[in-house]
Each structure stands twice: as C-alpha cells, then as structure tokens.
Amino acid sequence: MELTRRDVLGALSAAGVGSVSGCSDLLEDGAAGESPTEDDPITDHDVETLVALAEVVYPSGVTEIESFVREYSVVRVREDPTYARGVGETVARLDDYVAEWHDDAYADLSASARADVLEQMAVDTADPDPDGVAGERIRYYLVNELLYAFYASPTGAGLLGLENPPGHPGGTTSYREGPHE
Amino acid sequence: MNSQNGADLDRTPADSRRSSPEPGRTAFDRTPSDRVDVCIVGAGPSGALIAAELSAAGHDVVVLDAGPRFDPADRENEMENHLRPGNPEPLWGMGGKRDAYSATGDHHYPLNAARVKGIGGSTLHWQGMVMRLHEQDFELDSSVGLGADWPISYDDLRPYYAAAEEAFSVAGASDNPFSPPREQPHPLPAFPPSYSDSLFAEACESLGITTHSVPNARNSEATDEAGACVGYGTCKPVCPSGAKYDATRHVNVAEANGARIVDRAPVQRLEHDASGERVTAAVYATPDGEEHRQEAREFVLAAGGVETPRLLLLSESEQYPDGLANSSGLVGRYFMDHLFAGVGGQLDERTRQKHVGFITSESHQFYDRPDDSRTAIKLEFLNYAGPAPADVAMTADSFGDDLLDDIWSAYGNHAAMGALVEQLPRKENRVRLDHSRTDDHGNPVPDVVWRLDDRTRATIRRANEIQRSVLEELGAEITWTVGPDDTGPAFHHMGTTRMGTDPSESVVDSQLRTHDLANLTVAGSSVFVTGGAMNPTLTIAALSLKAADHLAARL
The missing domain is CATH 3.30.410 (Cholesterol Oxidase; domain 2)
Structure with a gap:
C-alpha cells in the first residue's frame, strides 16, 4: 500500500495535532534543516532516522514511507516543542549506541542491522518512558510515535478492517457496516 | 498580597478567555459576592442544571467548585494522552493530596478513577448513557420486599425525566418494550x-x-448547543468534539444568565445560624491561600455521592456534633454503586x-x-x-x-x-471521615467503606x-x-444522603431539602434511596430540575 498526503493528515488528526485544516500549509514548507532552530526544531538527520526506523517497524508492503514520515514528523514537532527536544535527544542516544558497534549512524545501517539494533537495545520489550533508559526513550519518542502515526490512522488501522480507529473523527457510518471483503 | 492579586497570579489560559458576568469583577476573581439568592457547591450536572434554571428565573447564583475550569481547546491533546501509553499524568488531574482518600471496606473502592473535580464534574469523563429508572425502582420494598421505597413515584418524576432528556438532547428511540411509559419521543x-x-x-x-x-446523551444530529457525533471513539474519558453532553453546557447557560462560576474554590464547611435552622455561609478556600465566606438565602450541595456527605460531616458544630443535617445519623450511610x-x-x-x-x-x-x-x-x-x-x-x-x-x-x-x-442499600456501606489522614487543607479525608x-x-x-x-x-x-x-464498581456513587419522609430514617425530604436545615438542599445521586441498575445521571438531572422548582418556589 502507498502512503499519501491524505494519510499524513489522518495521522496528524489521530495525534491530536489541532486543526488539521491548517496542516496543508505546514506540509507545503515542511522541510527540516541541518540543525534545529526555533522554527525548525527537528533536523534532517532526525527525520532520516525516523524514516529508517519506520522502514523496520512498518509492514513491508507499505511504500512512500519517507514522505509520510517526513511530513508527519515536521508538523508534529512544530506543534510540540517538548516532543521535538525528546526526538532530537533520543536520536542522539540511538546514534551513540550504534557508534559503539558500527562506523555509521543508525540511519545509514542496513535494514537487517537496524532491526538487530532495536532487539539489542530491547526496544521491542521496553515500556515507553520519556525519562527512562535509552531503549525506553526510543520506544516512547521514536518507535511508538511511528507506530501510533500508522496504526491510529485510517490507513494503517484500515489494513486490519478498522477504517475509523479511536482518535479519528471518521463519522458514525462505518460502525454499522459489515466486514469489507 | 490581597486576594484579588493572588487570584490573578493563578489565572489560567481558560480564565483569560472568559469575561465576568458581574460588573467590576474579573472572571478569575474568587472573592465572594454579596449575599446571593443561591450558593451551589459543585459544578457537575446537578449543580449546573440548577444554576441554569435559577439564573434563568432571575435569581443571583454563585457556584463553587473544588476543581479547575478545563480548557475545551485542550480536548484533542487530552484524547491523545489517553490513547498513548507512557503518559503518567491523570487525564483530569485527579489524585494527590487534594483528592486523598481511604478505602477500608472488604472491597477496595478506587475513588479517584471514579470522579472528576472541576467545572463539568464527572460528566467530563462519563460514558453518556441516560435511561430512566423503572416504576418498580421507586417501590422496591412494596413490590418485592427488597431495599426500600422512595418517597416519590415514577409519575412524580416523569415530567422531570422528559425535561432532563431535553436538557441533554438525548438521542433515543421508543423501541424498548421494557421501559416505563413516556409521553413523547426523545429529542x-x-x-x-x-x-x-x-x-x-x-x-x-x-x-x-x-x-x-x-438512549445516549450524545448528539446524533447537530443542535444549537453542539455538532453531531463524529466518531472519535474516545467518549470515555474525553469527547474532543463536544457532541457528548457534559455539564459545561449548562454552566455556560448559567453564566450567560448572570451566574458566577468560581473554580478551584473547595468548600471547607458550611456555617449555620444560632438557631441551627438555617445555613448562613459556605466557607471556601482559594488558590492564594485565602479563605472566604459566601452568604446566600439558599444553599445547594451537589458535590457527588462522596464529597457531599463528607462536607456535611466536616461541618460539625456544637449544635450538630455529628455533622450537619445528620440528626438521623445516616449522612454517609447506604453507599451504593452498580x-x-x-x-x-x-x-x-x-x-x-x-x-x-x-x-x-x-x-x-x-x-x-x-x-x-x-x-x-x-x-x-x-x-x-x-x-x-x-x-x-x-x-x-x-x-x-x-x-x-x-x-x-x-x-x-x-x-x-x-x-x-444493582446493589441494595446497606447501612454498613458508607462514606465516613478518616481522621488519621488529611487533605491539602488539613481536613480529614473520606473513607469509603464498601463490601459486596x-x-x-x-x-x-x-x-x-x-x-x-x-x-x-x-x-x-x-x-x-x-x-x-x-x-x-461502575463509578456511580449513590445513597449517602437518602431521601425519605421520616427524619429519623432519611436525610432529605421529597423536595430534596434536608430535614434539619430549612434552606439546605442536597441534589445528586446521594439522595437515591435505591440505585436500580440504570446509569444514574438522567435521574440525577430529573431530581435536580425538581429541586430547582422547589427552590424557585421558596425564593
């Protein structure tokens, strides 16, 4: 399945990012920079790392992950500076861990190496905790953010037959409909 | 520091967006008004409906609530916090020393999960299910020998049920063959x-x-008050769209009519006159550490099935050493839940x-x-x-x-x-004071003693x-x-100031006025004699509208 701009808006809505009607403008100039600023609190490298993680945690049949994550994340962090700082600090922790074993940053690892790192850091079994150890922070700020963006949106939940997942204002029709074959 | 400035320092974004109905007073001024017609304690559905009714009739009304005024603009963020794991903060701020409690019965009672303090009260987190009690509920002892009879019948409450359904814009149909008789379709x-x-x-x-x-207190179609439900799916604990009824709707009506709503003003005790026949003032605290007295002709306690009896017990005096309105000894007794x-x-x-x-x-x-x-x-x-x-x-x-x-x-x-x-009323199930522990104002905390x-x-x-x-x-x-x-428990606190005709067997009469003090009304589920098995808020609303009629007649 291909992720589209409409999916980004759905994910932002599920994430409680205010009035999504204004998000189109943000998406238009949503590029990140090399270093964080007040206006752009997330860097290109942060976004690249989120994309690299999404390629591991999303189903393999999903395409256009990069544009989905980039557009979602840029708007999300602009709406929540605290979250933006958490993302930046947690990406740095992830890279610090990777630097002990590899010459590259996490985003530059192969897909299988990226999956291995998550397992080595016990991110798969970690409880999400913004103030916890590295694996718990990665689960909170990075992995669960990506999973939430996907599976709390009509696109991701729709793969499972839930077109109007909790948190999405998808109306009061779908609950009456039978399974879509 | 005077209290006015102290209140300013405590101003919230929600305060800043409000205007005050009272000339010369800012919306976040928590100092008392001159003696008003009615002082209501609690801004949940009961207090809000009574405030809306009496202010519409031209009476001066002040509502005091222990909790804050939550900003409707935060609802989407609150929904997100609810949906995501890892956010430790309680959604509606319950917990801490303000809300300390004990639960010493055989069955633990998770009180702070079961209520919200603030403007709107527990309707901020409720499910929004609104059924009428059945005719049998009002005559349970007479009909099958269980529990006790109410001093009023279904027919007495029937017009108020219809009015409550209108107030909540209830979405319902007449397809239920087991429901009691009704006079008109749901709104x-x-x-x-x-x-x-x-x-x-x-x-x-x-x-x-x-x-x-x-029947749902949730808009199936748009009304003047709110849009139709858009299916966020997080009704409990938060509705971001406002399609689910909450009591802020009637708080807003009351304010538009000129009522004052004072948030973060927990009432510490009620004072009475020398004769012990009338309440004279509600003494409340404000965030700046000051204490104030709000005087009124009539007082309404609408603080829920736990805080209402607690406040009566805290208001002990030389004349009423066991607590106010408690000559029966039943204040806090017969606590029930579903x-x-x-x-x-x-x-x-x-x-x-x-x-x-x-x-x-x-x-x-x-x-x-x-x-x-x-x-x-x-x-x-x-x-x-x-x-x-x-x-x-x-x-x-x-x-x-x-x-x-x-x-x-x-x-x-x-x-x-x-x-x-349904759980039947039993005297040993009760809310009492735990004198071994105190809240943030030094008052004994409530102790919920509950067993099955x-x-x-x-x-x-x-x-x-x-x-x-x-x-x-x-x-x-x-x-x-x-x-x-x-x-x-289903978080429906009932029975702790039961209604009845015999002052030795009940706390309030059929007008919801306490037997002991002529100008003190208790509204809410604490007056239920039995609890049935219907979600209680429609009955709370119907009883509150009935109480408002009696209050209006006395004012």
Missing part, C-alpha cells in the same frame, strides 16, 4: 445499531431475549469493533425483579471489545510484518457483553449465566468473565 433520533449488534440480535432472538436501542458483570470471547468472523466508543444496543429484559431472589440486571452489547490496532502495536514485542500478523490475531473478532447489576453482599454476588452470577448463553449461541470461544470475585 434526537437514536444511533442505529452496530454491525456487531446485528450478530448479537440474532443470537438473542434464538434465546428469546429482546434487544433494543440505547457492579460490572461481563463475558467476552472471540469469534471466527470479523466483528467490527472500536469504530465508535459508545453502546447502541442493550436488553432490559432482566431488569425488573420477579421476586426477592435477585436484584436488577441491565445487559449491554459492547461495540469496543478487545484492543484497537494501535493498542496492540504500541505494546507489542514485534515489528514489521510480524507485528501486522500479531495485530490480525488480536484485533477484529472480539465480542463482549457487559451488565450493570451475597444477593449482589448471586445477581452477578445470574448476569454471567445469561451473558455466557448469548456468547455461546453466537459461537464465541469465551476468553474472559468478570464475575462476583473480580467485579468492580
């Missing part, structure tokens, strides 16, 4: 049944069980759960008691059984395609039934039997049961 059409309701209806029909619609009973399982077909956060079918077939062998049962068919995909994803220990497979196994084929089960009796347990078992038979007829593999050993 809005009912939400149609869900797909899984249709599965349940077929199974129930085979078993001779009749299903029907559910018990949850449930059975759930999985089918080998998709059941389309989690599209909405409310219920669209029930069965009241087992509500009225045939004799004294059991209490009332209200059966519910859930639309939100099992986890949502995001719930599974964010707690899973797999990623990628493995995670997708795991979610396929976990989501989509669940089915579940719930039930509310054998008849309630037997009724829970009967509810489980019915639920199992339906799930089995549906072809479900039953995976969980909530029965008498692991049941919990």
